[in-house]
Amino acid sequence: xxxxxxxxxxVNHSCYTIMAPFHGGGNVFLxxxxxxxxxxxxxxxxxxxxxxxxxxxxxxxxxxxxxxxILNTHAHLDxxxxxxEMKKLSRxxxxxxxxxxxxxxxxxxQVEFMTAPLIALDFSREAVGExxxxxxxxxxxxxxxxxxxxxxxxxxxGKGIVLRVVHNPGHTPGSISYFWESEGIMLMGxxxxxxxxxxxxxxxxxxxxxxxxSLAKLSRMDFRMMCLGHAYLGGTLVNHPIREGADCMLFLxxxxxxxxxxHQAAVDAVRRMPGAGKRELALAMVSELVYxxxxxxxxxxxxxxxxxxAFATHIDAALDGSYEADIL
Ligand SMILES: [Zn+2]
Numbered sequence: 001x002x003x004x005x006x007x008x009x010x011v012n013h014s015c016y017t018i019m020a021p022f023h024g025g026g027n028v029f030l031x032x033x034x035x036x037x038x039x040x041x042x043x044x045x046x047x048x049x050x051x052x053x054x055x056x057x058x059x060x061x062x063x064x065x066x067x068x069x070i071l072n073t074h075a076h077l078d079x080x081x082x083x084x085e086m087k088k089l090s091r092x093x094x095x096x097x098x099x100x101x102x103x104x105x106x107x108x109x110q111v112e113f114m115t116a117p118l119i120a121l122d123f124s125r126e127a128v129g130e131x132x133x134x135x136x137x138x139x140x141x142x143x144x145x146x147x148x149x150x151x152x153x154x155x156x157x158g159k160g161i162v163l164r165v166v167h168n169p170g171h172t173p174g175s176i177s178y179f180w181e182s183e184g185i186m187l188m189g190x191x192x193x194x195x196x197x198x199x200x201x202x203x204x205x206x207x208x209x210x211x212x213x214s215l216a217k218l219s220r221m222d223f224r225m226m227c228l229g230h231a232y233l234g235g236t237l238v239n240h241p242i243r244e245g246a247d248c249m250l251f252l253x254x255x256x257x258x259x260x261x262x263h264q265a266a267v268d269a270v271r272r273m274p275g276a277g278k279r280e281l282a283l284a285m286v287s288e289l290v291y292x293x294x295x296x297x298x299x300x301x302x303x304x305x306x307x308x309x310a311f312a313t314h315i316d317a318a319l320d321g322s323y324e325a326d327i328l
Contacts, residue, residue: 011185011225014033014161015032015034015183015185015227016031016032017029017030017031017227018031018056020044020045020053021052022078023137026230027231028048028079029227029229029230031187031227032057033163035158036158037068037069037157037158038062038069039071039157040069040071041071041189042073043081043082043083043085044082045082047085048082048085049085049086050064050085050089054089065089066090067086067090068093069092069155069157070083071095071163072100072104073175073187073188074096074100074171074176074189074190074191075100075174076171076190077110077135077138079229080103081140083104084140084143087143094144095148095155097174098148099167099173100175101145103172105142107139107142111132111136115132120312121278121282121303121308123303123308127305149165149176151165151166151167162180162181163178163179163180164178165178166186168188168218169210169211170208170212171190171204171206173206177191177218179223183225184222185224185225185227186223186226189228192218192226192228192232192251194228194235195232197230197232197233202258202306202307203259203310205259206313208262208313208316208323209322209324211313212324216256219249219252219253220328227241234254235248235250235254260325261293262285262289262314263314265285266285266318269282269284269285270319278315281315285314286304
């Protein structure tokens, strides 16, 4: 993949990726699809459309006003945070899965969603406050959605670009992939966060059971390219947002192994420490995972905030026995 100095890279004849930085040192990868109608997959944070998308589009001879559709993979702040600005500058219509509508409709709902795992694991008030502030600072105006999508809906952009909606919840309730079947390309946002995106990190998902079922569902599907929302760790490449060929299945299997390993740590902690609180259980998981997930080795001890969501949901699933580690 060659990166153009103007900030975009060509994925295939009608698809481009654009890297957008956001507060806190992260990058999110957006995708542009050029059919008879032009669509952007995700909009980044509040000012990504004017600060990143506009100059990248200009490099392709396009303007924001040429965008017809916003196809959100989910409603997180770094994927749908730019929806408000984008809508103002382009009047593009927003498509989003129905189960993430609550976050697209309300910044407060998104704050509650993002902070719930920290509160469940007794993080300090400062840590909860910081997460809330980061969420508010990166999320633009809540503008909801114009078209609510469900499993198997199709979006036809013309020129042979027909995208089928694949619901893969877990990262968020309404996480979806847009499957361009004729090209074998899955545009999937954060539905499969691999082994996390930062060294020492953990994958981010809020419902371990639906996440594990989504991984099983995706691993039964036939595609040749995964276009991810971040440069996740896993597979044969250290950090890359686009996975091709055999690397797709390696990346998926790595995500499954990582989730199952985190779950086993939760099960072990619950078994060893009956009656313990969730924070104690999570701390025991950190100690165990240092030895079983290699990338965690570089992480200092203590409980990383990035682990909170996955740890909290795996603890809940270990307590009620609802996680299915053996589904493929
Ligand atoms: Zn996300």
